[in-house]
Amino acid sequence: xxxxxxxxDGFTTLDIVGGYEVLANVPGIDxxxxxxTPGLVNADTRRLALxxxxxxxxxxxxxxxxxxxxxxxxxxxxxxxxxxxITRLHASSTWTIGICNGVELLGxxxxxxxxxxxxxxxxxxxxxxxxxxxxPTRYExxxxxxxxxxxxxxxxxxxxxxxxxxGGEVAKTIQLGIEYYPDPxxxxxxxxxxxxxAQAMVRMFEESSAERLEELKTPY
Amino acid sequence: xxxxxxxxDGFTTLDIVGGYEVLANVPGIDxxxxxxTPGLVNADTRRLALxxxxxxxxxxxxxxxxxxxxxxxxxxxxxxxxxxxITRLHASSTWTIGICNGVELLGxxxxxxxxxxxxxxxxxxxxxxxxxxxxPTRYExxxxxxxxxxxxxxxxxxxxxxxxxxGGEVAKTIQLGIEYYPDPxxxxxxxxxxxxxAQAMVRMFEESSAERLEELKTPY
Numbered sequence: 001x002x003x004x005x006x007x008x009d010g011f012t013t014l015d016i017v018g019g020y021e022v023l024a025n026v027p028g029i030d031x032x033x034x035x036x037t038p039g040l041v042n043a044d045t046r047r048l049a050l051x052x053x054x055x056x057x058x059x060x061x062x063x064x065x066x067x068x069x070x071x072x073x074x075x076x077x078x079x080x081x082x083x084x085x086i087t088r089l090h091a092s093s094t095w096t097i098g099i100c101n102g103v104e105l106l107g108x109x110x111x112x113x114x115x116x117x118x119x120x121x122x123x124x125x126x127x128x129x130x131x132x133x134x135x136p137t138r139y140e141x142x143x144x145x146x147x148x149x150x151x152x153x154x155x156x157x158x159x160x161x162x163x164x165x166x167g168g169e170v171a172k173t174i175q176l177g178i179e180y181y182p183d184p185x186x187x188x189x190x191x192x193x194x195x196x197x198a199q200a201m202v203r204m205f206e207e208s209s210a211e212r213l214e215e216l217k218t219p220y
Numbered sequence: 221x222x223x224x225x226x227x228x229d230g231f232t233t234l235d236i237v238g239g240y241e242v243l244a245n246v247p248g249i250d251x252x253x254x255x256x257t258p259g260l261v262n263a264d265t266r267r268l269a270l271x272x273x274x275x276x277x278x279x280x281x282x283x284x285x286x287x288x289x290x291x292x293x294x295x296x297x298x299x300x301x302x303x304x305x306i307t308r309l310h311a312s313s314t315w316t317i318g319i320c321n322g323v324e325l326l327g328x329x330x331x332x333x334x335x336x337x338x339x340x341x342x343x344x345x346x347x348x349x350x351x352x353x354x355x356p357t358r359y360e361x362x363x364x365x366x367x368x369x370x371x372x373x374x375x376x377x378x379x380x381x382x383x384x385x386x387g388g389e390v391a392k393t394i395q396l397g398i399e400y401y402p403d404p405x406x407x408x409x410x411x412x413x414x415x416x417x418a419q420a421m422v423r424m425f426e427e428s429s430a431e432r433l434e435e436l437k438t439p440y
Contacts, residue, residue, distance in 0.1 A: 012241070013237050013240065013241060014237050014238065014240075014241040014398060017233050017234050017237040017238075018234065018237075018372075020233065020234075020268065021232070021233060021234040021371065021372075024265045024267060030267075031265060031267040031268070032267065032439065033267070033268070038440075040271065045244045045251060047244060047250075047251040047252065047253070048240065048251070048253070048270065048271070049270075049271050050268065050269075050270075051260065051268070051269050051440055053439055053440035100399075120399060121399060138401070138402075138403040139405075149399050149401075150397075150398065150399025151241065151397070151398040151399050151400075152238075152241075152375060152398045152399060152400045152402065153399055155372060155402070155404075156402060156403050156404060156405060159404060159405050159406070160405045163405060163406075168406065169415075169417070169418070171405065171406060172406050172414065172415065172418055173414075173417075173418040173421050173422060175404060175406060175414075175418075176411055176414040176418045176419065176422050177370075177371070177422045177425065178234060178370065178371040178372045179320075179340060179341060179369050179370025179371050179372055179373055179411055180371075180372045180402075180404055181358070181369075181404075181408050181409055181410055181411060182358075182372065182375070182376060182400075182402035182404070182408065183358040183376050184375075184376060184379060184395060184400055184401075184402070185359075185376060185379050185380045185383060185391065186379070186383075186388060186391060186392050186395060188401050188402065189401055190401055191396055191399055191401060194392065194393075194395075194396040195389075195392065197389070197393075198389070198392055198393040198395075198396045199396065201393050202393060202396050202397045205397065219252065219273055220258075220271055220273035
């Protein structure tokens, strides 16, 4: 079963790696990274890159289509090759998983109309505008479509998808393998209960993220 | 403040990316990836690689030294260049952070004698053999040394270090930024409470991981 993770300039790395680390450990899943053209694709920090080793064109199908988010989504929404690849691969996928504001890319690809999904807390309105019913949850399933909330939710959504693909015992074994017994230093909660100051800061950061991406230089 | 993340063949990606995603968002922290020689270094799955863009020799100092774990630790423990680099950079670091069985590399580098640390649950005895007091916790601090439990604990340990470097408000804002309000599909707990079957499976996987690393081929 092939898991095809979609790379685009300005992805957020943990959107990918949380799910990757879970799903790559499911017996029978083979991971690949796909990109517009093979080669390194830069993350939002410009300090890390991941290697796309199969082009969109070379990718005929994906058993599991994996779409991350990140500041690069703003440009990604205007990228016809990226959006049409998501539309095309979703048409025949067994599962499609979108994380964080990567769920907006699924919307642009025409996948979300009438679907029950989740997304990054700050992207809920934008995702709802694609006709989706947006839940304030960690992960959602609607048919073959799995969606996860922001960034680190890729781990929870990945474990959930692992359980659908391979059963609960495999998922629980992987949970132990990645020692996922989280204990955030300042407690758990919900994004909606974060302080007003933190919410304002993250929103400001998010709204300027596409421009900052243009200014950041890679050191490699 | 420079955060230098150490790459070696066969690292586990989430050991790195959990802490990276947190710490790269701390104002004033600049991330770099260092490796024996500049270029791509393969993760344990052989399906993902990260780019080391500064060599160990080129790295005179690191404000924050970051050592991940993974199946590659088995060979890493025999790698004099890797171990001596950790010893050398730790001598002048402001903070040193070790994750998962990467804490064993800190032991081989002579850093752990008398220290209170945590590590991956399956590596506790091996870490204790370096003279450390090993706690069954998610993260520990002993002076400038921060350690995290297995793989995904890099997020919790990273948030804790972020709070030490930049204060609790910054750490809580980053927690919101990466939407770290975890909700594992099969509940939280502790590795020690995982089923006997899961524990046996992960131990078997772990014990054969170095050999499997030799057999896996990269597709790129």
